Amino acid sequence: MRCAERQPLAMCCWMEPSSDEVMDAVQAGLCDTFQRDFLCCRRIGSLPWKDLEHQLSIRPSFVLRILEQTINHPVSQKYPPSSQYRRLFLSELIKKHERTGAEPLDDIYTAFAEVLNSEDNTLCYKSYCLPTGDPVTLAENVAIISEGTTGLVTWEAALFLAEWAIENNGLFNNRTILELGSGIGLTGLVICRSCSPRRYTFSDSHQKVLQQLKENVLLNGFVLSEELSDTSKTPTTVVSVTELDWESVTEQELVALDADLVIASDVVYDPDILASFSKVVKKLFCCTKAGNKLEVIVASTIRNPETYSLFQTTLDDCGLSWQVLPDHKNNIFAYDKNCTVQILKLTFKV
Numbered sequence: 001m002r003c004a005e006r007q008p009l010a011m012c013c014w015m016e017p018s019s020d021e022v023m024d025a026v027q028a029g030l031c032d033t034f035q036r037d038f039l040c041c042r043r044i045g046s047l048p049w050k051d052l053e054h055q056l057s058i059r060p061s062f063v064l065r066i067l068e069q070t071i072n073h074p075v076s077q078k079y080p081p082s083s084q085y086r087r088l089f090l091s092e093l094i095k096k097h098e099r100t101g102a103e104p105l106d107d108i109y110t111a112f113a114e115v116l117n118s119e120d121n122t123l124c125y126k127s128y129c130l131p132t133g134d135p136v137t138l139a140e141n142v143a144i145i146s147e148g149t150t151g152l153v154t155w156e157a158a159l160f161l162a163e164w165a166i167e168n169n170g171l172f173n174n175r176t177i178l179e180l181g182s183g184i185g186l187t188g189l190v191i192c193r194s195c196s197p198r199r200y201t202f203s204d205s206h207q208k209v210l211q212q213l214k215e216n217v218l219l220n221g222f223v224l225s226e227e228l229s230d231t232s233k234t235p236t237t238v239v240s241v242t243e244l245d246w247e248s249v250t251e252q253e254l255v256a257l258d259a260d261l262v263i264a265s266d267v268v269y270d271p272d273i274l275a276s277f278s279k280v281v282k283k284l285f286c287c288t289k290a291g292n293k294l295e296v297i298v299a300s301t302i303r304n305p306e307t308y309s310l311f312q313t314t315l316d317d318c319g320l321s322w323q324v325l326p327d328h329k330n331n332i333f334a335y336d337k338n339c340t341v342q343i344l345k346l347t348f349k350v
């Protein structure tokens with residue numbers, strides 16, 4: 001089951017494309033955007049409804065193609081977005097189609113009736129399409145904060161870091177990576193799929209998050225290292241999920257993980273956790289085998305400049321310096337691009 005692959009519009013160099021060919025290409029592009037946005041539940045208002053309205057005014061039946069690529073797509077059928085999201089999406093789609101004045105289409109109303117009858121759940125699926133067309137699917141909570149944690153949803157910095165990793169693939173290839181505060185796993189799953197690390201350890205401190213994280217790792221076809229038997233073929237990437245609390249993790253535990261690359265996304269949001277996070281990073285530099293060769297990459301959404309500046313002061317106090325890394329160029333995932341995300345590379349001042 002794949003999402004649409006991103007492909008450049010192939011144009012013949014000696015013949016102008018006909019207007020039908022141009023329209024087909026525009027509609028294929030629009031289907032692709034709707035599919036990617038829908039599968040990861042991008043905010044309904046951010047979908048390209050105006051472009052769709054324009055295409056429907058030319059060809060009202062185009063709505064059926066959108067329906068096939070979204071609600072009826074095999075990924076959505078197996079791993080559906082939340083009922084509430086599907087309801088909102090279909091209401092908007094029906095409104096746009098009704099505006100064309102064309103005959104109502106049974107397929108859309110049947111889909112709507114099914115969604116109206118489906119139960120609301122605290123968990124939903126979101127599928128993020130990779131450039132290859134393969135989806136990374138996560139079970140996420142519908143609420144931003146639940147069970148007393150922010151870790152049960154995917155945050156923008158996770159998507160930003162995942163895009164950055166795809167573009168800087170070489171940094172992750174064949175490395176032993178430790179992710180701190182993984183949440184439900186988007187960044188790591190994208191890296192494991194796209195960058196072939198040797199070993200990837202997801203970590204978090206919250207029990208519910210760890211449980212959901214494990215389920216998401218399995219959902220995406222990975223086998224946890226503890227499940228590998230002596231006779232199993234060694235996978236390209238050995239994946240594990242571990243409980244790691246920045247407050248209490250010991251040097252021995254960090255040494256055992258043997259990481260040579262440490263990453264984290266959206267861990268700079270609460271002034272109270274900055275000190276423990278910075279101390280873990282310092283410990284990793286001081287006690288692990290990789291030592292000064294260790295690379296540490298942290299992606300943060302800058303929501304509150306004061307908190308961010310406090311993070312930098314805290315790093316300083318721990319003897320850590322930072323360098324802002326250049327942003328990546330290609331947008332792959334659908335998320336709010338208005339938020340400011342910055343990637344820092346941390347080093348230990350000897």
Ligand SMILES: C[S@@+](CC[C@H](N)C(=O)[O-])C[C@H]1O[C@@H](n2cnc3c(N)ncnc32)[C@H](O)[C@@H]1O
Pocket residue numbers: 149150151152153154155156157158180181182183184203204205206209244245246247264265266267269273276
């Ligand atoms: C805002 S969420 C970010 C999750 C994920 N990295 C993302 O960007 O989508 C912060 C994560 O840090 C974890 N966290 C907070 N304090 C922690 C601590 N002391 N030790 C380990 N993880 C912690 C939370 O459980 C949560 O999963």
